[in-house]
Amino acid sequence: MSLSRIKNGTIYDPANGVNGEVRDLWIQDGKIIATPPNADSFSGKSLDAAGYVVMPGGIDMHCHIAGPKVNAGRKMTPDLKRTAPPIYRGEHTRSGTGGVVPSTFATGYLFASIGYTTAMDAAIPGLHARHAHEELQDTPILDKGFYLLFGNNHFVMKHLRNQDQNALDAYCAWLLESAKGYTIKIVNPGGVEDWKQISRKTIKELDSPVQNFGVTPRQIVRGLAGTADRLQLPHSVHIHCNNLGIPGNWETTLNTMESLEGHRGHLAHVQFHSYDGDPNDPASFSSATQKLVDYVNSHENITVDVGHINPGTTLSMTGDTPFSQFLHNINRNKWYTADCELESSCGVIPIEYRPQKSLINAVQWAIALEWYLLMEDPWRVIMTSDHPNGGAFYHYPEIIYLLMDRSFRLEFLSQMPEAIRERSVLADLEREYSLYEIAIITRAAPARVLGMKDKGHLGPGAHADITIYAPQQNRQEMFERPRWVYKDGQQVVADGEIQTHAFGKTYYTSPDFDQEFLPHIESWFNDNYSIRFRNYQIDNEEVPQAEEITCRQL
């Protein structure tokens, strides 16, 4: 019954309509509670937050922090580890490497140090799920989870071809439950499978059939979106569209949105899918954001995260190997592909964004900001960099500053090629985000889109995940170094220093489905997964130290 108070903070809690009101927050047993009856005479633990900005803990709903491609990335780019300082072993911290793909421990510490308390990995193949869980259990402080790859799965395509909806639903539910995934992820639907077969070419059109399966990307998206709704998954189907990165791909993106036919759908890193121009002429590259924003504004079943880019060198890592090959053909950097024998694929390749020099990079940078600034409803546009694809998550404060201060934006824009003004409307956009809107796109909206009712807000019953900032005119500096961060009511960061080595929880779904359809899952496959996953318990609360990871004892 530990009761504590955060006193007189200026609270931004959009989910409860609180916009900069000075209030006390009360915490008991890791949760926010209503003001207790004995509040006036309370003499227990109290933090004076007068003059400080108080928000729920940040939520990154699309990043890559575990699984095979993350490890491949760490191994193949030791040079990039030097782009950010390492974490040294300290009183409360283990050591860890920094860079654009930090080690597990460093990932937890660095997220917490910018006020983020939840992060979801966006692409794990079922057959590598166990390893991904082990890594997540090595990642301190954060609550976490992952989305499972389904968009090129043979069983999915077979059930779709047979128009066997019940078997499709049962299969997806069973795999999510077995591998402890959070929702259905689709990456380049059908296109990865086509590439893996003889062609080494991916599918360009939403209505082209996948070789040997005869189903189309449109059918895969529509079918799985229906499954996610029928299974009542907390988060919708999570989609990485076909034709990522290709000039003119906005039409594919629009067609994908239409193919949902009213089902819920979340479009990931939409910046990379909002390009106008001729696919065969990179010089024609320009923004198509407005056309897509118009559609999303008028279709409430759709949400997006942005996938902005930051200047500098980072690592592209994706379940879309055809895209990695495409990128390699452009920049000739070393690249890596794997997992082609699984239900998916994985591609990793270093990439440098130079918006000050490259017009294409400048347009990409501008498109991301256009998405944030053109969307009428901030509840359906969520801040992500598709970490590390667009840049590491710890650059979020720079984007926040760009959104909150138009003069900073224009200064940045003035350093870019002049032609950016013909390719993007960014220079004309006068909107500046408020702290309330920042709290929406980094906290309240991702929680709502993920269906996490006890996160992203500060009302009674919410997890006491709280970030407290000292207000500063320079919003980048303000958001880079919160004064205090709480996770489940425990102070985990003070003045930028990690205060504890606690572990958070793993989130997964366990959908109801009709067991009668389980025989549709081939027995060898069932056995294989069962050996790997049955009786595998995720219980981070019993994992005070990484050495004692439960799953390793199985």
Ligand SMILES: [Zn+2]
């Ligand atoms: Zn991603």
